[in-house]
Amino acid sequence: MKKTILLLACSTLLLVACDSQNNTARSEGTANQDFRATETAEDVTVIADDYINAMADVHPLYLVATGLAADYGISNTAFEDISPEATARFEAAEDQLLSRINMVDPDNIENRNDWVLHQSLKETLEASIQMRVCKTPLWSLNxxxxxxxxxxxxxxxxxxxxxxxxxxxxxxxxxxxxxxxxxxxxxxxxxxxxxxAPxxxxxxxxxxxxxxxxxxxxxxxxxxxxxxxxxxxxxxxxxxxxxxxxxxxxxxxxxxxxxxxxxxxxRDALAVTALPDGDACYEAFLRLFHGANIGSKATFENGQKAVAANMAGLLDRGEEVFGTRDLGEILAQVKDAPGNRFETEEELISFTRDQVAHTREKSEPFFSALPEQEMVVEPYPDYLKGTGQSSRYEPTEAEKGPATYRINTDDWAEQTRGEAMVVVVHEGWPGHHLQLATFTEKGDLHPAMKLLGSSAAVEGWARYAEALAEEAGIYHNVYGEITRRAWPARGMVGDPGLHAYGWTNEETAAYFIETGNFNEETAEVLLDRMAVIPGQLTGYDTGGLEIFALRREAEERLGDRFDIRAFHDHVLEVGMAPISVIRANVEAWIEEEAAQ
Structure with a gap:
């Protein structure tokens, strides 16, 4: 239903590399300085600057994409270099940076933003180093x-x-x-x-x-x-x-x-385990996208529990509306409901564009403030249509104009209005756009936080937003409510099923088709996506379940004093930090509120 936004694809998979000869040292004096045997809390920002310098040396276009090029002296002629020498140079920099970040005692960090930066750097570096077993530059075709x-x-x-x-x-x-x-x-x-690649x-x-x-x-x-x-x-x-x-x-x-x-x-096989060290590689991918060391077994089991709970809720809703608890019949009635389909591709695009203002208005009461940046809806350019793209959110700096929801219209004839509503919520308000535009406008976190995003944090928030939209009255009818219950957490099961538990392509496709969100063709598209970004599909609900759990914890601890806007503020204020950092930040707020 979605894809890894460029923001995460470049930073975590390191699929795009670099040309170093056009990049000079940034943040003058930090890149090669001597550092003490024990770094201090004040040095976290210096280490973060050096991390950006290392990225600028080998991934200059990623800094262009994240709006950091001007601040870090990226030449307008700098390009990517994917030579083994560049990879080795960046890996050496990572090793040194992790050694330095480990010298900082987090208990000595008093400033919250510096603590977030420290924890995010540590997790990102450890996950990236673990990813080396995959040797992704050797099969980067994607x-x-x-x-x-x-x-x-x-x-x-x-x-x-x-x-x-x-x-x-x-x-x-x-x-x-x-x-x-x-x-x-x-x-x-x-x-x-x-x-x-397959x-x-x-x-x-x-x-x-x-x-x-x-x-x-x-x-x-x-x-x-x-x-x-x-x-x-x-x-x-x-x-x-x-x-x-x-x-x-x-x-x-x-x-x-x-x-x-x-x-x-x-290779013919889609599973990453068909590659050398494939089992270890898959575990590394999971950590990369989770921002935490959860592993395939826990992911698979947690996903099964969540899917069972979602199905129970869907069947209850289906019985209430259609008088049946048969999943196939419920989903068929949703698909065939009068007015729930589109007559043309343009109608899908126009409908989605019309929902942007509606979703923003309905989201407003649940947040202390909404970002000012707008979001537009645009289809893919012709050269990417019909090639297996998923809908995605493309952020941009607010001063450069609106962000973009890039809508996939390849299967418009199969798309329903309920499904379209779920996706526009996921990509826009109160999903990706609200989260990422809030982070961009916030401006008090170190620039390196633009490079340290966790897929579980970004996609997890968007998954949480799908449920929040129901609470906010965003969905126009029951079709969106039923549709959104059919799919969540299936990625936590199907992805490790394919990559770690030996599921065949046919078994995996059937598991997804059962949701009603996919037919045989679109399920094949999803499988190919899973083949090139193993584990990413699990990040949605791994992160979403964590945010749901934190909200329940806050509601139970604070009772009548629970404020949904304050809760959202504390989830969003750390940007795209790993979910372990989001949990620590929210739990600290809960303790402070409970103590008053």
Whole structure:
């Protein structure tokens, strides 16, 4: 139903890498300074600056995506470098940073924001180091957040207001062919060592490349920045020549490699356990997305309990409305209910756009304040349609305009209004947009917190928001209420089922189809997503269940003094921190309130 937003895909999976030669040291004097045997609380911010410097050295475009490029001196020509040397350099920096962060006694940190920063850095570094067993650069081919779509989100951020900036833009994007050559070398090394993406994923990427190559050069997604320089026709012509002479030939060569060499050698299995050290790799992915060391066994079992509870609630609601407790019949009646389907793709888009103001208004009483940034709804560009994308939220800095809910309309004919309402809540108000725009506007956390996000925190909040929307009266009818109960927590079961418990593709697909949210085709899309981002699907309800548990704890401890707005404030004020940090912050608030 959703995807890993670029914000998390880049930082945690390290699927996009870097060109160091265009990046000088930032936060002058911190990157190579000597540090004491025992770091102090005041040094946490210095360590965080050095973490950003390390990211800037190897992942400059990630800093562009998160709005930190200007503050950390990222050149407008800096690009990604996925060479083994760059990977080794970043890993060495991580090792040193973790050693330093472990020298700080968290009990000596009095400032709450510094404590949040310390705990978030520690968890992020430990999880990233654990991820090394996966050797993800060797099988980075990815139809969800690979270079062919993640770079497309960076292109519009390229400054082109001046002649110098326009020269820089051409220089930056002329580096794409070298990047593709590095990626091909990594993929070839992966094949030699037994690492590959699944064949089905390779086919999806090839389809994306075919559509991009068929796009008129002037409309190439890799020079989309020319739309911001319409008064410079010579620049637009030069960018078009870049596509014709360099970019498209390099993409075509890369595509031929995938089709002729990589595809025949790629793996058939979707489970990550088909790769070397696959079991350890899956556990590492789970920690990465959870922001906590929970593991596959607990995830699977907790998911089964949550699914059972959700099903009981769904059947109760179905019996109340339709007079039956048969799951299939309830879901069929919801699907076929008059007025619950769309006649056209445009009707789905228009309906979703119309709900943004409605969901914002209904959310307002549950929060002390709402962020001012707006959110718009836009479909995917043509070159990504029909290639297995999920709806997603694309954040941006408030001063640069509204954030975007990128809606997937591939299966519009199967989509219901109830389902559409659940997704717009998840992506917008009171889901991702409210959480991430609040964090962006807050401004009192260290900039490194933009790089330390936990999928369980981000997706968990959005899952919690789906239930809060019912409480707020956002859903127009019972269809959304029934629909939202069918799917939650299934990812906690189906994902480890596929990757850790030996479920077949068919068994996993059937488990998801049972919810009514998927048919055979869309279930296959979900399985391919699970193949390239193992464990991510479990983060939604791992985080959501934690927020629900914290709310119950607060309600029980505080009784009539419980304030839903204050509770939400304390969940949101630590941004996208790991769920263990959110729990500690909320429990501290509960103790303070209970003591008064």
């Amino acid at each position: 139809h969800m957040s690979g270079w062919q779509n993640s770079l497309g989100q960076i292109v519009p951020l390229q400054p082109v207001s001046t002649a110098e900036e326009r020269t820089d833009a051409l220089e930056r994007w002329a580096k794409l062919p070298a990047y593709l050559a590095h990626d091909r070398a990594n993929l070839e090394a992966g094949l030699a060592q037994g690492y590959s 064949k089905r994923v390779v086919a999806r990427v090839i389809k994306q490349l075919d559509i991009a190559l068929a796009t008129p050069p002037a409309e190439s997604p890799f020079i989309g920045f020319i739309k911001n320089a319409e008064d410079a026709p010579e620049f637009s012509s030069a960018a078009e020549r870049l596509v014709i002479d360099k970019l498209n030939p390099a993409i075509a060569s890369y595509r031929a490699f995938l089709n002729d060499t990589y595809m025949p050698a790629a």
